[in-house]
Amino acid sequence: MGPAVVTPYALTVDAGIRDLPGADHLLHRMAAELALPDGLFGCTHLVRGERPHVEVSLSLPSRPLPDTLRERLAGYGAVTPGLPDAWGRAVLYPGASALTGTMTVADLLAGSAIDRVTVLGTPEPPGPGTRMVTRDHVRPQWQRDELVLAATPALGGTLVPFEAPDPTPCCADH
Numbered sequence: 001m002g003p004a005v006v007t008p009y010a011l012t013v014d015a016g017i018r019d020l021p022g023a024d025h026l027l028h029r030m031a032a033e034l035a036l037p038d039g040l041f042g043c044t045h046l047v048r049g050e051r052p053h054v055e056v057s058l059s060l061p062s063r064p065l066p067d068t069l070r071e072r073l074a075g076y077g078a079v080t081p082g083l084p085d086a087w088g089r090a091v092l093y094p095g096a097s098a099l100t101g102t103m104t105v106a107d108l109l110a111g112s113a114i115d116r117v118t119v120l121g122t123p124e125p126p127g128p129g130t131r132m133v134t135r136d137h138v139r140p141q142w143q144r145d146e147l148v149l150a151a152t153p154a155l156g157g158t159l160v161p162f163e164a165p166d167p168t169p170c171c172a173d174h
């Protein structure tokens with residue numbers, strides 16, 4: 001894990017969650033239960049060490065979070081200022097809820113906070129007319145201050161986000 005990024009625009013919550021689906025669920029629960037501000041980013045962060053777990057962060061890119069949010073977040077876990085690292089995996093972000101079904105890469109980029117799409121195993125970005133089958137699960141990651149979606153080729157010349165919505169757990173067959 002990299003160094004913490006302290007900013008007045010972010011708070012981190014450690015609820016002791018051990019997996020990404022649980023952290024995704026927590027972020028969606030916070031969004032449903034709290035009046036979160038528009039333009040908010042909700043990310044997951046893997047924490048390694050003696051007690052591996054997943055923390056979640058809430059941030060706004062250009063303005064401080066409301067003062068009352070820290071108190072309201074305390075009911076979900078331990079709250080600290082800033083981000084655990086600079087490489088969060090975005091679950092909540094502007095436009096995320098509209099990324100459903102099949103759409104072009106151009107529409108995905110125009111309708112969300114995602115800055116760019118990369119295709120694993122290829123040096124060039126996909127063309128703007130390339131179709132993306134979202135599987136209603138689009139989890140881009142911060143890379144050098146850009147929100148980047150990793151995708152893989154799929155049937156019929158389409159792309160799918162690299163992260164599957166329901167991954168098979170390691171060692172599921174034994």
